[in-house]
Structure formats: structure tokens, C-alpha cells
Amino acid sequence: MPVRRSFAFKCTVLLMLWVLVAIACAQIPAYTFWPAIFGALTLPVALALNLLAGLYWLVRRWPVAALPLGLAVLTWPHFQRGLAVHPFRVAPAAAAQTGQVVKVLSANVRIFNVYPQLRDAGLHSSREMVRWVAENPADILCLQEFYNEPVGTRSQDGNVFHTVDKIGRQAGRQAFLSKTVTNSAGAEFGMAIFSRYPIVNKGTISFGKLTQNHAMWADIRLPSHDTIRVYSFHLQSMSMEEKDIVDSYSSKAGLxxxxxxxxxxxxxxAIARHWQVDTLVRRFERCRYPMLLCADLNDVPYSYSYDQLADHFQNAWASVGNGVGSTYNGRLPFVRIDNQFASPQWTVDDYWVHYEIPYSDHFPSTATYRLAKRQSAQ
Structure with a gap:
């Protein structure tokens, strides 16, 4: 039987079409055609099966393998989004680095577990999380779901949650707190950026009403006299309880x-996140400074949200990591919803996820970036 009429060849062609359709789905916002989000979610399966088809044809009839393997090469950046592969990469030695080096920590700190249902004995997790963040050697900290009790606030918890003072002034950092709510006791909720270098400008981007789902930015002057812009943002939550998700796939009754x-x-x-990321991308396009992005996307690498950012920026994990790089600390495995991105002016030297810090439902991540060429302020 001719190869083109064989069942295996037809399956291979269908797999290749599946890959292309899934990639196309990832470029369609949910507010335009919401079923596309599910087509995009099938992309990792399609990419893996296409790669297996290439290996199959290498053994069976190698000239045919050029089709799926060629597609695998062309779509390799999409493969790297979900499963980074850099087995032989070695981080550059400090002596070999040229240009300004900046280390960035991004973390969703889950309001430092201040709510009663999150607290543990003696506020152990809250104290440890605040201490670890305050002592972290990173130059710039981007913290989502931030909570602060200003110095002087009367609190039964003492000074445990004087987080702006502990992470900022006491640690030698400037602080920019983007407040979304101040409660009757004076406690503040929102997001925060801390920097060991001067913050020369700053602002907040709301998506309509200012809520925890918003963005903030800070222009920071580096020792090299370059000015960079750091964005931190928290996109719309999936609004789904982990238990409900687990129950839905555990049994037919649960589903x-x-x-x-x-x-x-x-x-x-998804509709809200896709509109929010489009709003941010338009802002990014107007910025002339080198940019670093820290985000709780509340979305996976195979989504429109991630795709729009990956079209303009380097993803730190996909650039230098190995494996899945999951950041969600819960029962759902292999979920990476927290990311750092860098504009093309940067080189990503290193990136790692802090699995040893389990105090939030998100694991913190740290990346080291190098700005090789001095950029003039504009």
C-alpha cells in the first residue's frame, strides 16, 4: 500500500493539522470566540503526539519523518512554553557577565495568610513569609495579593504585618504600594513593588474598577544610569475552587x-483575562524603556493571555529553565500560572522557582537579568 494511503500517514497528517489549529486557537481572544480556549488547551497533547509520529516514521520510513519533525522544529518555541528543555545550559559566571545585572523576585504572597482560615499556630507561616521576602537578596520585588498594616496601626497581631516597613525601609528598599482597599482598621490590600534602586516614576493601571486584578508599574534608575520599567500585574482569577475542579474529574457524578x-x-x-492582557499589551507597546514583567496570569502557557505576552517578550522559564516549572502550590499538578517576562534588550541569565517556600498557594520565583547595552532615557 502506498505511504500516502496508509492509516499511519493519514493519522500523521491529522496530527499536524491539529497542531496548527491549536496554535491558531491560542491567538483568538475568548471575547471574540470563547470555545477557542479549549482548542488551545489541547496544544501540548498535539505537540507531543506529533513528535512521537516523527519518531515512528524515523523507524518505519525516514523520508516521511521530515514532515512531523519539520513541524516540530518550527513549533519548538510552543513546546518550550509548557516543557522547557535546556539540559546543557550553564549559568554564566559572575566574572564573565557584562552589563548591568538585575535580580527580580516575583511572588503572590496571598495577603501573608492574614485571614482566619489561612492562619496557623503563632502565625508561623505569616512570620516566615514576611521574613523570607524581607531578607531576599533580589534587587526588585514584585508582590501580588499584598497586605500591610501601616506602622501605628492598632492590631492584636503586633507588628507581624508591618510589611511595607519590614520589606521596605528596614531592608534598605524603596516601596511603591498600589492600594485597592483600605479597611476600617487602616490595613491596606493591593500589590507592591520594592526596589534597592531609586524609583523615579510610578503608576497604576486599573481594568475598570480598581480591584486586586490590576497592574502597576515603576520606572527604576539602575547604577548604570539606565532607566528600566518594571510591571507587576494580577489578571482575573479563574474563579474556581480547587476542590470543585478535582471533584469534577474524579467521578462522573462529580463532573x-x-x-x-x-x-x-x-x-x-478567560474573557476578562484576555481583555485585560490586550489592555496591557497596548501600554507595553508605548513604553520605550527596557521592561521586566512579573505576573500572576491565572492562566496556563497554552492560552491567549500567555501567547500575547510571548509574542513581545522572552519568558524567563522558557528561556533558561528545565521541566514544567509549575508555580501553583496545590492539588492540581504541573500548573504554571506565575511568570516573568523580559523585553528583547535583556538576557535571561537564570530563573528558578522556590519550592522550599510553601507558605502561599503560589511558589515564588526569582530571575537574574542582564542589560548588556546602555539604553538612553526617553
């Missing part, structure tokens, strides 16, 4: 009971 509600919430969240 029937939870499935429709989860689908509805997932759709609403």
Missing part, C-alpha cells in the same frame, strides 16, 4: 454536579 458551573466560571474568567 455532572460541578462541570457546568466550572465551565461557566472558566469562560467568564
Amino acid at each position: 455532572k454536579q460541578k462541570g457546568v458551573g466550572l465551565l461557566r466560571r472558566f469562560k467568564r474568567g
Whole structure:
């Protein structure tokens, strides 16, 4: 039987078409055609099966392998989004580095576990999280879901949550707190950027009403006299409880009971996130400074949100990491929803996820960037 009429060849062609369609789906915002989000989510499966098809044809009839393997090469950046592969990469030695080096920590600190249902004995996790962040050697800290009790606030917890003072002034950093809520006791909720270098300008980007889902930015003057812009943002939550997700795929009864509600919430969240990321990308396009982005995307690497950022920026994990790089600290495995991105002026030297810091439902991440060429302020 001719190869082109064989069942294996037809399956290979269909797999290749699946890859292309899934990639196309990742470029369609949910507010335009929401079912595309599910097509994009199938991309890692399609990429893996296409690679297996290439290996199959290498053994069976190697000239045919050029089709799936050629597609695998062309779509390798998409493969790297979900499973980074750099087995022989070695971080550059300090002596070999040229240009200004900047180390950045990004973390969703889950309001330092201040709520009663998050607290543990003696506020151990809260104290340890604040201490670890304050003592972290990073030059710039981007903290989402931030909580602060200003010095002088009367609190039964003492000074545990004087976080701006502990992470900022006491650690030799400037602080920019983007407040979304101040409660009756004077405690502040929002996001924060801390910097060992001068913050020369700053601002907040709301997505309509200012909520925890917003963005903030700071222009920072480096010792090299370059000015860079750092963005930190928190996109719309998936609005789904982890238990409901686990229940939905654990049994048919769970799927029937939870499935429709989860689908509805997932759709609403995706529409909001895709509109929010489009709003941010338009802002990024107007910025002339080298940029660093720290984000709780609340979305996976195979999504429109991630795709739009990856079109303009380097993802730190995909550039230098190995493996999945999951950042969600929960029962859902292999989920990377927290990311750092860098504009083309930067080289990513290193990136790692701090799995040893389990105090939030997100693991913190640290990256080291190098700005090789001096940029003039504009």
C-alpha cells in the first residue's frame, strides 16, 4: 500500500493539522470566540503526539519523518512554553557577565495568610513569609495579593504585618504600594513593588474598577544610569475552587454536579483575562524603556493571555529553565500560572522557582537579568 494511503500517514497528517489549529486557537481572544480556549488547551497533547509520529516514521520510513519533525522544529518555541528543555545550559559566571545585572523576585504572597482560615499556630507561616521576602537578596520585588498594616496601626497581631516597613525601609528598599482597599482598621490590600534602586516614576493601571486584578508599574534608575520599567500585574482569577475542579474529574457524578458551573466560571474568567492582557499589551507597546514583567496570569502557557505576552517578550522559564516549572502550590499538578517576562534588550541569565517556600498557594520565583547595552532615557 502506498505511504500516502496508509492509516499511519493519514493519522500523521491529522496530527499536524491539529497542531496548527491549536496554535491558531491560542491567538483568538475568548471575547471574540470563547470555545477557542479549549482548542488551545489541547496544544501540548498535539505537540507531543506529533513528535512521537516523527519518531515512528524515523523507524518505519525516514523520508516521511521530515514532515512531523519539520513541524516540530518550527513549533519548538510552543513546546518550550509548557516543557522547557535546556539540559546543557550553564549559568554564566559572575566574572564573565557584562552589563548591568538585575535580580527580580516575583511572588503572590496571598495577603501573608492574614485571614482566619489561612492562619496557623503563632502565625508561623505569616512570620516566615514576611521574613523570607524581607531578607531576599533580589534587587526588585514584585508582590501580588499584598497586605500591610501601616506602622501605628492598632492590631492584636503586633507588628507581624508591618510589611511595607519590614520589606521596605528596614531592608534598605524603596516601596511603591498600589492600594485597592483600605479597611476600617487602616490595613491596606493591593500589590507592591520594592526596589534597592531609586524609583523615579510610578503608576497604576486599573481594568475598570480598581480591584486586586490590576497592574502597576515603576520606572527604576539602575547604577548604570539606565532607566528600566518594571510591571507587576494580577489578571482575573479563574474563579474556581480547587476542590470543585478535582471533584469534577474524579467521578462522573462529580463532573455532572460541578462541570457546568466550572465551565461557566472558566469562560467568564478567560474573557476578562484576555481583555485585560490586550489592555496591557497596548501600554507595553508605548513604553520605550527596557521592561521586566512579573505576573500572576491565572492562566496556563497554552492560552491567549500567555501567547500575547510571548509574542513581545522572552519568558524567563522558557528561556533558561528545565521541566514544567509549575508555580501553583496545590492539588492540581504541573500548573504554571506565575511568570516573568523580559523585553528583547535583556538576557535571561537564570530563573528558578522556590519550592522550599510553601507558605502561599503560589511558589515564588526569582530571575537574574542582564542589560548588556546602555539604553538612553526617553
